[in-house]
Amino acid sequence: MPALFRFPATPLRQVLLVLLVLLLPVWLLGEHAYLAIDDNLDSELVAPYLLPRLSVLLDYHPTTVVPPLMDGLPRNALRSGLSVTMQLFALLPPLLAYLLHALLVRLVALLGFYTLARTHWLRTPADAGLAALLALAWATLPMHTIYGLTVGGQPWVLWAVLNLREGRRRGLSWLTLSAFPLWSMFVYVGPFLLAGIGGLLAWDWWYGRRAHLGAVLLGAGLLLASYLVVEYPLFYSLLLAKQFVSHRVEFAISRLKPMSFSSGLKSTLHYLLLGKYLAGLFFRGVILAAVVAALSLSQPAARRGLRRQLLPLGIVLVLIAAFCGFYPQLLTALQAYVPLLRTFNIGRFHFLTPLLWFVLLLLSLRALPPGRLRVGLAVAQLLLGLAMNTEWTTNLRHLAGVAPTTEPSYAAYVAPRLFARVRALLHERTGQEPPAYRVACLGLPPSVAQLNGFYTLDSYQNNYPLRYKHQFRPLIAGELAKDPALRAYFDAWGNRCYLFSAELGKNFRVGATQRRVVQHWDFDAAAFRRLGGRFVLSATRLARPQESGLRLLAVQADAAAYWQLFVYEVAAPGE
Incomplete structure (x- = not known):
């Protein structure tokens, strides 16, 4: 952070204020705000909510389980308690923790990109405004903030590595690399950052730039060592114990995705031009326009230098897109020989590409003369990112009173009053509290009940015992037999260990207004009862x-809830 104070702070203060204004809608709406549901509310919010409340946040003993999940999910299958994300949820109510966490992630992301740009590329006072605009565009990209700094914080990693490469700020850079694992997720970005650093070291070695290789190598070692400490539950449960x-x-990805060359090429283009939504989904068109403008308007001598900078980045981006695009075919060919490929997804190099694209944008805009064109391109990228940030645009629609009915607010999604009524109903019937019985959900994510x-x-869950998957399958075997796509979805993937219905397909959010009726549900109630299920x-x-x-x-409804709940009980044998 000290580098920030060496430059005029006015542009930085301005974009920080703009960022706060852009984030204001979600705070104004509060519990009525829309929070991303897929791979977020339906999964990632549960562990930060439950682990502190069950007093197992830092309990990594092999026998420790989380009873509300899957009748006792091993605690070590869930996220580490050492992360900033988990600690924040331990201190605050879930909604406040989520909103504050998202705010902090985007603030740190903005400061990181600004510091990176001003330290290594946009160093003149005249460039401060451009650096600030690009930092704002970076901080407002569509990204899952529940993953912490996994994507948004990468500029800090690059800043530290470039410092070490140049022999500057060693202590602060090593500290930055050591701290990054405390607020990011190893499985999404750790191995790929290390591979990227390794590639940079190989590049420097090949071209004889070896003066500071040791410092960079030590930085990579500190990054890995810190991940080993923070992610101890993951490594211990899967590799040691x-x-x-x-x-x-x-996992059998060949059953889930087409394996043809044309499908691989289509996927490659998608990765190249859009990316993936978990890692920052945005159209790269503005950046490509900036590259074309920079190469077209530069003087011949400057153009040659710019090509030498942009070409390696472009090649890396194309190679990553091709690798990720054809990863299913590669995995199918190799997983029989390398079983680890089944359990660990090495196709997540695309988590690095948003930053690489932004570096490409920065270098292109730097080559343009100060003026309307480069500012316009930076603003265009900002507006494009905002337009594709569905959490932000949906909240604007909520404020305007024209929100889509399929995207409920946090309060409508969690529906605490509705579920309180269900809890009271079941208590009246059984005389028991939720820990004494087990439920399962149809047509709504189980996370709603868990919260x-x-x-x-x-x-x-992204990781749970195979034995439990096999125990659960008989409950839904009849429905899986009706639909080959659902059968492959569960058997060849299975992260969503849900009650499926062939009539609903992959509609896991049946709102009250949809009034869906399942005519024939082939559910094995006896298997459900053997597993401990009752409702x-x-x-x-x-x-x-x-x-x-x-x-x-009973049928339970609430005007403020997204759901209408039909509460069913397993009939006693013989009924």
Whole structure:
């Protein structure tokens, strides 16, 4: 951070203020704000919410389990308690923790890109405004902030590595690399950052730039060592104690995606021009326009130098896109010989590409003369990122009263009053609290029930015991037999260990206004009962619950909730 104070702070202060204004809608809406649901509310919010409340945040003992998830999910299958994200959720209520965390992530992202740009490329006072604009565009990109600095904080890593490469700020750079794992996720970015640093070291070695290779290598070692400490539960459970066999060993991507050359090429173009939504989904068109403008308007001598800078970056981006695009074919060919490829996705190099594209943009705009063109391109990139940031645009629509009915607010999604009524109903019937019985959900993510204190047999987890997947499958085997796509979705992937219905397909959010009715649900109630299940909380009505071995207890609704709940109980044998 000291580098910030060596430059005029006015542009930085201005964009910090703009960032706060852009984030204001979600704070104004509060519990009525829209928060991204897919791979966010439906999965990632549960562990930060539950682990502190069950007092197992830092309990890594092999026998420790999380009872509300899958009848006792091993604690070590979930995120480390040492992360800033988890600690923040331990201190604050979940919604406030989420909003504050998102704000902090984007602030740190902005400061990181500004510091990177001003330290290594845009050093003159006249460039401060451009650096600030690009930093704002970077900080407002679509990204899942629940992953911490996994994407947004990468400029700090690059800043530290470039410092070490130049022999400057060694202590602060080593500290930055050591701290980054505390606020990022290893499985998404750790190995790929290390591979990127390794590639840079190889480049310098090849071209004889070896003066500071040791300092960079030590920085990479500190980054890895810190990840080993922070992600201790992951490494310990899977590599050392071998606490359980992960369901990921049955991943078979060839059953989920087409394996043709044309599909690989299409995927490559998607990675190249758009990226993936978890890692920052935005169209690269403005950046390509900036590259073309810079090469077209530069003087011949400057153009040659610019090409030498842009060409290696462009080649790396194309290679990453091709690798990720054809990764399914590569995985299918190699996973029989390298079993680790089944459980660990090495196709996540695309998490590095948003930063590489922004460096490409920065270098191109730097080559343009100060004026309207480069400012216009920077503003265009900012507006493009905002337009593709669905969390931001949906909240604007919520403020305007024209929000899409399929994208509920946080309060409508979690629906605490509705689930409190269900909890009271079941207490009246059983005399028991949620820890004493197990439920499963149909037509709504189990995370909704989990965030309301219910103990579910189903869940959305990136890592859980294969044994449990096999125990759960009989519950839905009849429905999987009806739909080959759903069968492959569960058998060849299975992160969503859900109650499936062939009639609903992959519609996992059946809102009250949809009024869906499932005519024939082939559910194995006996297997559900053997697994400990007693109640099914369904967002859709079953036309013939008795065929599924269930009986309807009640229909619960609430005007403020996204859901209408049909509460079914497993019928006793013989009923």
